Amino acid sequence: MSKPPKMTDIAAAAGVSPMTVSRAFRRDASVSARTREKILKIAEETGYVFDSTASNLRSQRTGFVAVTIPSLNNANFADTVRGLNDVVQEAGLQILLGYTNYDVLEEERLIQQLLQRRPEAIVVTGGHHTDRAHRLLKSAGVPVIETWDIPEKPIDFAVGFSNADAMERLVAHLHDTGAKRMVFIGGDDNGDTRGADRRRGFVKAAERLGLPYELVSLGPAPVSMREGARAMAGALDSGAAFDAAVCVSDLAAFGALTECQRRGVSVPEDLIIAGFGGFDIAEVATPSLTTVDAHSHEIGRRSGELLVSLLRGQTDGPSPQQITLIEPTLRVSDSTSR
């Protein structure tokens, strides 16, 4: 068992210089077809595997895109990563994924760690970071894309929407359909800034419309279906009167729905329920859940396209917008249709 071959070994075997081998491995390089084929054949036979680590150092390009998301086990974020990956993979880039568990300190740690890998761009979820993380991102020397939120002042670029505004629109719709007293079921504030924004939007809309409301806390993010069920149980047990429940995500909404079914509370007759996010479960639940589709996959796809065009240095087209608004879609469904 000898050492694995390197580029100079392939070059020697093919009777060319290492530089020619290097060129042969890149699509657009100027190498004669004959030479290229010969090189590739020898490489395959000898089991040569190109060493990116050397290439990365010498060329000062890694092909990495660093990505941080709050949780891997949330279909919304998974969809965003998938959308992003579909685009950047096409451009020969590799995602470096990390998740923060909805913790800004963990995010800071992760960003510092990921920057050491010398990514060519970095995509983060949300626009709230520690001061240090913010500084690291600003001085990273690569494009930064903040997703899912539209921060007041994006570091470089933002692809997302206003969670508060979207929630306001949902509440206004429920008010239009006749809801008189609402509860909001959501997580604690710590970490899940999108959840907190949705709650702010809920409160703002309810107060503007003169609707009485209550807030039910679910504990820290991530919010699961089970916790949605528990929160609904608590709300029903508390004896509070309400005819509409708005949940911070479809998962919580579905849990709340099952709890109602378990207790014989009819949805939407006795109580209307709405979720947020546009998860699969909203469509398949019986009754299907009214939700706000955040277009998770599209957020990733558009972030990827923005990023690829930035890295290609397309100076010809129009310079990219700092903010890409992905307007969410209100999907009214059976759970709020009396």
Place this chain on the structure above:
Amino acid sequence: MSKPPKMTDIAAAAGVSPMTVSRAFRRDASVSARTREKILKIAEETGYVFDSTASNLRSQRTGFVAVTIPSLNNANFADTVRGLNDVVQEAGLQILLGYTNYDVLEEERLIQQLLQRRPEAIVVTGGHHTDRAHRLLKSAGVPVIETWDIPEKPIDFAVGFSNADAMERLVAHLHDTGAKRMVFIGGDDNGDTRGADRRRGFVKAAERLGLPYELVSLGPAPVSMREGARAMAGALDSGAAFDAAVCVSDLAAFGALTECQRRGVSVPEDLIIAGFGGFDIAEVATPSLTTVDAHSHEIGRRSGELLVSLLRGQTDGPSPQQITLIEPTLRVSDSTSR
């Protein structure tokens, strides 16, 4: 705007050699506390960011663990990656994730691409690969862990279970509770070898028990809740008589359940339904779904622990087992309890 500082810049500023700076950045290195603090202070002030790419090349260690999964949008695999990440992150390793879309050719492409990054270990889902992928893995020179399946002949290590056996046990249980005619709702074979294994287990058990059965195809993986609903609709429309439906995953099972509810078919009174995987939805559905909990998170965690012990080169302890069996748990619930 000047160029970002490198290690020699920090060394010059601190009045030490680059080597001392290098040592100061590693935990166990022999540098006096005073020197170390001075160096770290200067590094922070100047915004120095350690360059892994150079370290990777010189030390021939990247700290990467390559991971391929069929899909990011499957909570089972996401759980496995989370379990894996929790462990390897602790050991200072970074996951390089790729997904194959249940396609072995895509897997081959991905493996080749990931190996160029010089990972220190590689974790793949399943034990079926193209010949070329198999060769690449075997000659990669790093530990290979195959998960979710137990291949006949693992390349290096396997962490998982027999999908066929687990399904057989489920079918035997349903037979015990009085099921007389079964349908299996699952995907096509192309790509999803775990799904195919489950189907084989179903057929084998049904034939052993003398149970009449039918197979309903869902189309190619991944199988969604919606497709489960559609498959159940087709099965009910076909007029075939059956009193039990076994689904390749809980997602399909939940879809099938909602379709039954939509049509007034009572579960479990008229029809019992079982899923597979141990997804959250199984527990929260009404009625809750009988399932086989594959312990997705544990598969990842154990893979990570195995891998970390291999990379630490622990020659002292017992040499690691080639096969780590994570026995799935049958969770009998309301959807099959008459």
Place this chain on the structure above:
DNA sequence: GTGAAAGCGCTAACAA
């Protein structure tokens, strides 16, 4: 506890 010299395996830059 610290330093000097050399080099990891590629590719930028220039030359032919």
Place this chain on the structure above:
DNA sequence: TTGTTAGCGCTTTCAC
């Protein structure tokens, strides 16, 4: 279309 030279920013190795 191909080759030569030098060097990316660290860390190995050896020395003190």
